[in-house]
Amino acid sequence: MSAATTSLALRRRARIFARARRSPWALRIGVTIVVVYALVAAFAPLLAPYDPLAQDVIHSLAPPSGQHLLGTDDLGRDVLSRLLYGARIDLPLAAISTGLSLLAGTLLGLVAAYFRGWVDLVLSRLIDMMMAIPAYPLLVLLLFMLGQNMWSIIIAFAVTGWVSYARLTRGQVLVVREQEYVTAAKLGALGSLRVMLKHILPNVTNQVIVLWASDMIMAISSIAALGYLGLGIQAPTPEWGVMIADGQQFLLTNWMLAAAPGVLIIVLGVGLALISDSLAGRSGRQ
Amino acid sequence: MTTDPLLAVDGLTVQYPGPDGDVTLVDHVTFDLAKGSALGLVGESGSGKTMTLRAILGLLPPRMSVSGSVRLDGYELVGRPERALGRLRGRRIALVPQDPMAALNPIRHIGSQLAEGCRLHLHLSKSDAKARVLEYLHRVGLPEAEQVMHRYPHQLSGGMRQRVMIAMALLAEPDIVLCDEPTTALDVTIQAQILRLLQSVCADVGAALIFVSHDLAVIRQICQDVVVMYAGRIAETGPVSSVFADPRHGYTASLLRSLPDVDVPEAPRAIPGEPPDPRHPPSGCRFHPRCAYRVDACPDLKFELAVIGPGRRSACIHAVTGLPEPDEPTGAEAFAAEEPAGPDLPPDPPDVLGPLAPEAMHR
Amino acid sequence: MTRLTFVLRRLGQAVITLWAVTLLTFVMFTALPGSVAFGLLGVRTTTGDISRINHQLGLDQPLWKQYRHYMGDMLHGNFGTSVTYGRPAIDVIITALPTTVFLAVYAVLLTAVVTVVLAVVAALRRDKLPDHIIRSVPVVGLGMPAFWVGTMLLFLLAYKLPIFPAGGLRPGFGGHVETLFLPAATLAILYTAVMVRSLRASLLEVLDSEYVLSARAKGLVGRRLILRHVLPNAILPTVTLLGLIFAGLLGGALIVESVFALPGLGSLLITGFQRHDFALVQSVVVLSAVAILVVNIVIDVLYSVLDPRVGLK
Numbered sequence: 001m002s003a004a005t006t007s008l009a010l011r012r013r014a015r016i017f018a019r020a021r022r023s024p025w026a027l028r029i030g031v032t033i034v035v036v037y038a039l040v041a042a043f044a045p046l047l048a049p050y051d052p053l054a055q056d057v058i059h060s061l062a063p064p065s066g067q068h069l070l071g072t073d074d075l076g077r078d079v080l081s082r083l084l085y086g087a088r089i090d091l092p093l094a095a096i097s098t099g100l101s102l103l104a105g106t107l108l109g110l111v112a113a114y115f116r117g118w119v120d121l122v123l124s125r126l127i128d129m130m131m132a133i134p135a136y137p138l139l140v141l142l143l144f145m146l147g148q149n150m151w152s153i154i155i156a157f158a159v160t161g162w163v164s165y166a167r168l169t170r171g172q173v174l175v176v177r178e179q180e181y182v183t184a185a186k187l188g189a190l191g192s193l194r195v196m197l198k199h200i201l202p203n204v205t206n207q208v209i210v211l212w213a214s215d216m217i218m219a220i221s222s223i224a225a226l227g228y229l230g231l232g233i234q235a236p237t238p239e240w241g242v243m244i245a246d247g248q249q250f251l252l253t254n255w256m257l258a259a260a261p262g263v264l265i266i267v268l269g270v271g272l273a274l275i276s277d278s279l280a281g282r283s284g285r286q
Numbered sequence: 287m288t289t290d291p292l293l294a295v296d297g298l299t300v301q302y303p304g305p306d307g308d309v310t311l312v313d314h315v316t317f318d319l320a321k322g323s324a325l326g327l328v329g330e331s332g333s334g335k336t337m338t339l340r341a342i343l344g345l346l347p348p349r350m351s352v353s354g355s356v357r358l359d360g361y362e363l364v365g366r367p368e369r370a371l372g373r374l375r376g377r378r379i380a381l382v383p384q385d386p387m388a389a390l391n392p393i394r395h396i397g398s399q400l401a402e403g404c405r406l407h408l409h410l411s412k413s414d415a416k417a418r419v420l421e422y423l424h425r426v427g428l429p430e431a432e433q434v435m436h437r438y439p440h441q442l443s444g445g446m447r448q449r450v451m452i453a454m455a456l457l458a459e460p461d462i463v464l465c466d467e468p469t470t471a472l473d474v475t476i477q478a479q480i481l482r483l484l485q486s487v488c489a490d491v492g493a494a495l496i497f498v499s500h501d502l503a504v505i506r507q508i509c510q511d512v513v514v515m516y517a518g519r520i521a522e523t524g525p526v527s528s529v530f531a532d533p534r535h536g537y538t539a540s541l542l543r544s545l546p547d548v549d550v551p552e553a554p555r556a557i558p559g560e561p562p563d564p565r566h567p568p569s570g571c572r573f574h575p576r577c578a579y580r581v582d583a584c585p586d587l588k589f590e591l592a593v594i595g596p597g598r599r600s601a602c603i604h605a606v607t608g609l610p611e612p613d614e615p616t617g618a619e620a621f622a623a624e625e626p627a628g629p630d631l632p633p634d635p636p637d638v639l640g641p642l643a644p645e646a647m648h649r
Numbered sequence: 650m651t652r653l654t655f656v657l658r659r660l661g662q663a664v665i666t667l668w669a670v671t672l673l674t675f676v677m678f679t680a681l682p683g684s685v686a687f688g689l690l691g692v693r694t695t696t697g698d699i700s701r702i703n704h705q706l707g708l709d710q711p712l713w714k715q716y717r718h719y720m721g722d723m724l725h726g727n728f729g730t731s732v733t734y735g736r737p738a739i740d741v742i743i744t745a746l747p748t749t750v751f752l753a754v755y756a757v758l759l760t761a762v763v764t765v766v767l768a769v770v771a772a773l774r775r776d777k778l779p780d781h782i783i784r785s786v787p788v789v790g791l792g793m794p795a796f797w798v799g800t801m802l803l804f805l806l807a808y809k810l811p812i813f814p815a816g817g818l819r820p821g822f823g824g825h826v827e828t829l830f831l832p833a834a835t836l837a838i839l840y841t842a843v844m845v846r847s848l849r850a851s852l853l854e855v856l857d858s859e860y861v862l863s864a865r866a867k868g869l870v871g872r873r874l875i876l877r878h879v880l881p882n883a884i885l886p887t888v889t890l891l892g893l894i895f896a897g898l899l900g901g902a903l904i905v906e907s908v909f910a911l912p913g914l915g916s917l918l919i920t921g922f923q924r925h926d927f928a929l930v931q932s933v934v935v936l937s938a939v940a941i942l943v944v945n946i947v948i949d950v951l952y953s954v955l956d957p958r959v960g961l962k
Contacts, residue, residue: 132666132945133673134900134937136915140922141674141930214791221794225904228796229919244797251804258804262797269792277788345865347857348775372870381866388859391878392958402877403867438957454867 027278033271041087048081052238061254073246073257075236082238083260089239090265093150094219097157102212104158105165106204112166113173123166130163139222143231153232157219168211172204206279213276217269224265240265290360291318292494293342293379293462297354298364300334300341309565311337313518314354316591319462324488324495326509326526328502328541332561334518335498336384339464343379344371358462377407380455380493382465382484386447390439397435400454407458422453425490426483445476449483456487462494469504481508502545506530511597514538517562517572519589522605524598534594535602536577539609571603578612579604652950659949663942670938674931675719723935729928733920738928741917742936748818749913751825752832752905753898757891759837764844764887769875771845772852783845790842799835799908806831816910832905840894844887851883858882885956889948896944900937 056076064071070079112123139156146152226232227241235242240261247257300312312334319325327335340346342356356363383389401415423431426449455463469477485508488495497508505512512529514521522535533539540557559576562568568575574584591599594606731738771783807815819828864878901914914933921929953959
């Protein structure tokens with residue numbers, strides 16, 4: 001009996017990647033992209049030819065050359081180095097804040113769906129309320145309160161982000177719960193909490209990962225947006241959004257200053273989207 | 287036959303590309319339909335009967351390829367462009383599908399869905415179309431036709447929906463009505479009513495009928511001729527009375543024996559095993575693994591329909607000589623003949639008990 | 650349940666939610682004692698200045714009293730005075746509202762048209778080249794930051810090829826249509842990327858359905874089939890999504906307004922943030938919440954009208 005249900009859980013886990021088998025190349029390309037970005041973020045100090053903050057005003061706004069592969073910005077800083085260091089800002093920020101949202105959200109959703117009763121009621125009302133508040137104004141309000149630094153961004157994103165995970169987890173758990181309840185009743189439930197955790201998690205994991213990948217895309221986009229608007233990370237820190245804002249004035253002469261960071265964001269987005277799509281079974285023949 | 291048949295199906299074949307080559311779902315099906323007559327198409331699920339109907343109308347998904355010939359009054363239908371077929375569908379050949387709930391657009395009310403057909407083909411004005419719709423709703427036995435017109439599909443009962451489908455098929459007064467198991471989705475008590483209705487309305491309009499079913503008793507009741515299909519191929523054809531009284535194919539006989547019959551003292555015997563996977567059909571005669579009349583030559587038999595009488599043909603090795611005494615294959619052989627299904631991705635839902643069953647039987 | 654009952658019940662829930670939102674903003678406001686003073690006087694304030702201003706604005710009263718004033722004011726439509734503009738926050742918001750609404754409608758219309766066209770083409774040419782191209786749009790489009798798209802559009806269509814004006818808003822209907830095109834297009838590009846995928850899937854599902862088969866068996870082909878049987882059935886979830894997008898845009902499209910220098914609610918939010926103008930920020934938040942709640946109710950009712958199978962719960 002428990003052997004049957006355990007093997008079921010294992011088969012389900014295999015199923016998560018079974019969908020990816022439909023289009024293996026999508027998953028591989030996506031993971032490769034993300035890994036490359038992570039490596040760049042980790043080893044930027046070794047890879048970057050210059051200090052991203054080092055100014056050299058004499059050589060400002062220089063076009064790409066042997067010395068500066070992507071040219072320099074308006075304060076003479078090497079664009080390539082700033083781009084590489086930018087990965088150290090956006091990527092970890094997005095990862096940590098979405099990670100926190102994921103943990104908090106799935107935990108809350110799990111608890112609410114398992115215990116039901118007033119816990120579930122309160123959580124559902126809370127979710128409704130959070131969904132009624134427009135995301136950006138709330139985010140801005142929170143940053144307003146917490147100040148403009150990396151930690152406040154993480155907290156603000158976590159506070160606004162946990163809702164989708166909670167809703168997803170709660171929904172999934174409710175479904176599985178109904179069926180497990182029947183099974184457990186028939187088989188004489190043994191430590192029903194343990195049994196449920198064994199079955200719920202594999203089931204939910206797939207969708208949560210898919211959600212997380214999309215969430216990461218949104219988070220990176222938002223962090224960059226906040227940087228662009230001057231509401232988040234601020235200059236002179238080499239954040240991609242900030243770089244785009246700085247580069248906007250020079251569109252006619254050095255359009256690369258504004259374009260390059262955007263391309264980096266998009267490529268990372270593509271990688272995450274490929275991961276998300278292949279896990280959700282959306283790539284390949286349909 | 288002295289007159290040309292209304293519908294002449296010749297060598298109709300439907301295939302789709304599979305991982306190991308083309309899979310044949312309908313294999314050189316050939317039959318004729320005379321004006322005003324009723325033809326039954328019999329077979330188990332997977333025999334290709336529904337596919338045949340769809341192929342006649344040209345309603346198969348684009349992945350599937352159709353070859354052979356289907357001639358309506360001499361006019362070839364296979365390979366026609368969609369626009370040309372659209373002029374014929376509903377007007378000359380109509381379809382009464384299996385599941386009336388699924389076949390009706392859930393967000394439009396009945397009246398508009400019915401009127402659509404006659405406005406399209408008969409170019410009627412709105413009020414004329416409405417009058418016609420009402421007339422036909424009455425004809426199919428729906429007294430409060432006015433109210434029904436304004437209702438949505440989910441607000442009607444199963445029997446009412448099927449009556450609506452029959453009205454919809456006959457509105458444009460087609461020459462042929464294709465019925466795909468029209469009573470399967472209904473209660474037993476309603477089935478008889480719907481069948482009688484179908485018969486009478488088709489007779490009134492003078493339409494020929496192709497009636498697909500797995501239920502021999504119904505076929506016997508309604509049709510003059512029958513085509514028995516198995517695994518995409520024709521097993522035998524002929525007038526209903528002679529085919530049922532003197533079957534000349536192992537499958538037909540097995541089907542007949544599986545029917546409960548008041549006059550016969552023995553209990554009905556179900557056919558052992560299951561229909562084959564179209565991707566890996568048995569060699570020779572496709573029914574031989576399950577056949578009680580099998581002989582050694584059956585697995586090597588080349589498929590050919592032998593003429594054994596006026597309008598009668600059979601593909602069986604015993605076609606001309608008649609069937610011998612039945613000799614049941616043992617259970618193991620019948621099951622062993624099933625080829626294991628190809629590796630498919632299992633479906634997704636969080637189904638706790640479901641996957642256990644096929645896993646247990648998987649070889 | 651009748652429509653009226655449904656609407657009333659939802660309005661009741663909305664009021665509660667709204668109250669929670671105002672409570673939330675109040676709590677957050679009281680968590681920052683000194684910033685209003687900073688906003689008014691700049692960085693070089695003394696403790697004396699801060700306490701003087703706090704007294705002036707009634708910020709040194711006990712919390713519950715403040716809350717009473719706060720709620721009382723709000724119920725009278727007084728959202729406080731904007732320190733930036735020196736006028737009641739409500740007035741400032743109302744001036745900015747038309748721009749935001751126009752942009753929201755414009756963007757939703759563009760999105761709807763492009764999404765429908767792309768999704769129909771993709772669904773009808775399933776698994777062929779146009780389909781593959783269209784299906785790769787969401788993959789790239791989801792990751793595109795709005796401000797980057799806006800900037801690039803500005804670059805290409807306003808600077809390099811001076812087709813459109815480079816930001817700002819011109820009065821009048823024609824002026825709005827012209828100056829708001831690029832911002833609306835920016836939003837449309839991003840939202841289309843999200844919606845094409847779901848509409849395409851929905852169309853494919855409908856195209857495979859029994860009732861479309863039955864409609865074809867009746868003789869319906871081509872455009873008539875699509876317009877009368879396929880699109881109406883497939884578009885329902887898309888309509889809901891569009892409604893949600895519209896609701897969100899009513900809260901002010903922050904980024905796009907900033908890139909194109911538009912005087913809408915979004916830029917008010919940013920200004921309010923930068924100047925520590927709490928009344929402004931709070932008003933925008935509350936107004937957006939109201940818009941979202943109302944639009945959600947409208948969407949639910951609309952859905953039940955469009956799909957007769959759906960009952961109101």
